[in-house]
Amino acid sequence: MTTHHPLQLYIGGCRGSRSVTDDPKRAEFGAGTSAYALIFGDPKNGGRIINQDFGTGAHRLEQMLRANFGGSPAMQQRMVLFSHFHHDHYDASALTQWGVMFDPAVAKTFLGAMSAPAQRALLQMAASHPGGPDLQSHYRNLHFGEIVPGDSILGVSNDQGLGIGSINTIPLPHPGGAVGYRYDAGETEMHLSDRLGESSVVVLIDLAMQYAGEITLIPAQLVEFARDASVLVVDAPYLDAELASGSPKKHFGHFTMEQALRLALLANVDHLVITHHDPDANDEELHRRQAYIQSVERDFGLTISFAKPGAMIAAVPTLEQSATKRTTRAVTVDVQRAGHDILLAQALEKIRPEFERAQQLLDGSLGGVVQKNLPLLELVAGWAAADGIKISRHPYQHEGKRFMAPVLGDLQQYMAIRDEDPMHGEQHRLSDSIAAEACIRSRRDLGRAA
Ligand SMILES: [Zn+2]
Ligand SMILES: [Zn+2]
Numbered sequence: 001m002t003t004h005h006p007l008q009l010y011i012g013g014c015r016g017s018r019s020v021t022d023d024p025k026r027a028e029f030g031a032g033t034s035a036y037a038l039i040f041g042d043p044k045n046g047g048r049i050i051n052q053d054f055g056t057g058a059h060r061l062e063q064m065l066r067a068n069f070g071g072s073p074a075m076q077q078r079m080v081l082f083s084h085f086h087h088d089h090y091d092a093s094a095l096t097q098w099g100v101m102f103d104p105a106v107a108k109t110f111l112g113a114m115s116a117p118a119q120r121a122l123l124q125m126a127a128s129h130p131g132g133p134d135l136q137s138h139y140r141n142l143h144f145g146e147i148v149p150g151d152s153i154l155g156v157s158n159d160q161g162l163g164i165g166s167i168n169t170i171p172l173p174h175p176g177g178a179v180g181y182r183y184d185a186g187e188t189e190m191h192l193s194d195r196l197g198e199s200s201v202v203v204l205i206d207l208a209m210q211y212a213g214e215i216t217l218i219p220a221q222l223v224e225f226a227r228d229a230s231v232l233v234v235d236a237p238y239l240d241a242e243l244a245s246g247s248p249k250k251h252f253g254h255f256t257m258e259q260a261l262r263l264a265l266l267a268n269v270d271h272l273v274i275t276h277h278d279p280d281a282n283d284e285e286l287h288r289r290q291a292y293i294q295s296v297e298r299d300f301g302l303t304i305s306f307a308k309p310g311a312m313i314a315a316v317p318t319l320e321q322s323a324t325k326r327t328t329r330a331v332t333v334d335v336q337r338a339g340h341d342i343l344l345a346q347a348l349e350k351i352r353p354e355f356e357r358a359q360q361l362l363d364g365s366l367g368g369v370v371q372k373n374l375p376l377l378e379l380v381a382g383w384a385a386a387d388g389i390k391i392s393r394h395p396y397q398h399e400g401k402r403f404m405a406p407v408l409g410d411l412q413q414y415m416a417i418r419d420e421d422p423m424h425g426e427q428h429r430l431s432d433s434i435a436a437e438a439c440i441r442s443r444r445d446l447g448r449a450a
Contacts, residue, residue, distance in 0.1 A: 005047065006199040007165070007185045007315040008039040009231060009273075010064050013057010014307035016206075016237045016254065016276030017088050025282040030309035032057030033088035034276065036233070037065060038183045038201060040165045043074035046158035050167070051080040052181060052203055053089040058098065060309050073159055076105060081147070081167070082112030083205050084178035085122065092126035096133060104140035111154075113179050116144035149179040170225045172207040174253045180204040182225060185315075199315045202226045202269070205235040205276055208253040226267035230315035233307065235276035236260035239289065257293045264302060271315075275307035 013019075013032030022031045033055025041047030049065060051058075069075055078100060083089055100106040110119055120142075124135045133139060149171035156165035165185045172178040185199040202225065226232050236255040243250045255263075257274055264272040274293065277286055290306045305313075391406045 005039075005041045005185070006230070007183055007201050009201050009233070009313040009315065010037040010039065010061060011057075011275075011307050011309055011311045011313070012036070012059070012061020012064060013055050013309055014275045014277055015055075015057070015088070015279055016235065017252075018279050019056045019088075020279045025284070028283040028308060029277050029281075029286050029306065030057065030060075032060055032309055033091065034083075034205060035061040035094075036203065037061055039069075040156050040183075040185055041158060043069040044072045046160060047074055047164070048156050048158065049074045049078070050156070050183070051078065053083055053205070054080055054091060054095050054098075055088050056091050056094050057309055058091065058094040062098070064310065064312075077107050079109045079111065081181060082110070082114075082179070083172075083181070083203070084174065084176060085112065085114065086176070086206070089205070090122075090126075095123065096127040101133070101139050101142075107141045107143065109143040109145065111145045111147050113147050113149055113177065115146050119144040119146075147179055149177070168225070170221065172204060173219075174206045174208055178206050180207065180222075180225065182229070200229045201231045201233065201315045202229040203233045204255075205233065206253055207235055207255055209255060209259050222263060223266045226263060226269060229267065229269045231271045231273060231313055232260075232264050232267065232269040233273045233275055234260040234263065236274045237276050237278040237281075239292075257289065261293060261302075261304070264304075269302070271303040271305070271313070273305055273307050273313065277306070 012035035013030060015030055015033050017033075019033050020026050020031045034053040035055050035057035036052045038050045038052065039047065040050070043049050049069065051061070065075065095101075100108065110123070112119060114122070120135065123142075127133050127135065127139075135142065147169055149169045152169045154167040155163050156167060158164045165183065168182040168184070170180040170182070172180045181203050183201045183203070204222070204226070207222075234255055236257045236259065238249055238254060238256045240256045240258045243256055254276060260272060260274060274290075281289070286306060290304075294304050393406060
């Protein structure tokens with residue numbers, strides 16, 4: 001860990017889909033569309049500023065950045081990452097009138113899931129109104145690069161060239177596609193397990209749930225991508241109730257707040273930030289929704305807030321604290337409310353062959369097979385507990401460490417019951433909260449065993 005600065009998230013605009021009228025009823029959550037910045041280290045002392053998305057909130061964001069970091073070298077090296085090129089994330093007037101565009105001393109690098117020539121052409125198109133600026137003759141020091149979501153990993157270095165962070169990408173389900181970004185402070189190329197307790201911000205805008213009938217699917221890759229983030233920012237303008245079958249909103253390409261919450265719990269993040277606010281909702285309505293979704297905090301010890309323009313959120317790693325907080329809170333078991341995520345079924349399938357192999361080793365040391373799968377075993381044990389089936393524990397040693405693995409025979413039997421039970425879909429649906437809590441528990445236990 002080379003940096004002592006937690007990542008900071010600046011919010012200039014958080015309205016979704018389109019900007020809204022600047023009336024007093026919408027002043028708090030703002031009129032401007034998507035504009036965020038991530039601050040790595042201290043920009044006045046070698047740190048970096050990365051903008052994400054350039055909606056109409058970008059001017060407010062620029063004011064915030066100038067007030068805090070004006071005159072610093074970081075303000076001369078600007079980088080803008082795009083989640084996608086919908087107009088609420090790529091605003092023609094905000095971009096083409098960004099003051100630094102005309103300043104040859106300021107390097108501007110634009111990255112998104114589009115080829116560099118296509119991005120250049122898009123910007124030229126945005127600028128090409130009568131008398132508008134021309135990329136060749138008016139704008140200087142522009143650079144474009146392509147992101148391949150899922151593959152691209154960017155290193156963030158300070159002015160000495162030392163790695164101070166990394167940015168990972170993931171493709172997001174959204175009409176036309178979008179890129180999710182994970183910003184991690186600290187040395188680059190860290191493995192997931194090393195990230196625990198690090199300062200990290202994951203920004204997932206825009207993204208939709210994939211629907212299979214009325215069952216919602218939270219992709220397992222998304223959970224892994226957001227795993228243990230200090231802050232998770234999610235495009236979630238709606239409530240589940242608004243997306244009842246037949247609602248056209250279901251196909252607009254956005255998460256509901258409940259879906260965002262489930263993702264946050266499954267990924268064990270510390271602070272969920274709901275953003276991309278519904279343009280039809282005024283401040284009063286957004287407060288109502290915020291109060292509703294925050295009521296869950298009591299159960300899970302998760303911080304939930306709504307993005308607001310002008311806000312700065314420090315991604316202080318609080319895993320230690322939140323783990324303690326979570327152990328002291330009773331988990332609400334609400335099987336009726338269950339959204340039966342396919343993620344869980346996928347996890348089950350994934351470990352089945354490993355399970356069978358491990359079963360053969362049961363009499364001796366369970367070894368690495370179980371150790372590797374302990375979080376998943378715990379997950380299945382969590383399901384069993386939710387279904388009222390008691391699973392015993394088997395202590396075993398692996399590489400000098402002591403683990404309490406759920407007894408495999410019990411779990412296998414449980415899985416068989418689940419598979420064969422015709423009522424499975426009705427009676428054995430378990431609450432996501434249980435699954436999420438199982439994940440949290442298993443991580444805590446792993447930490448303790450180590
Ligand atoms: Zn959008
Ligand atoms: Zn979009």
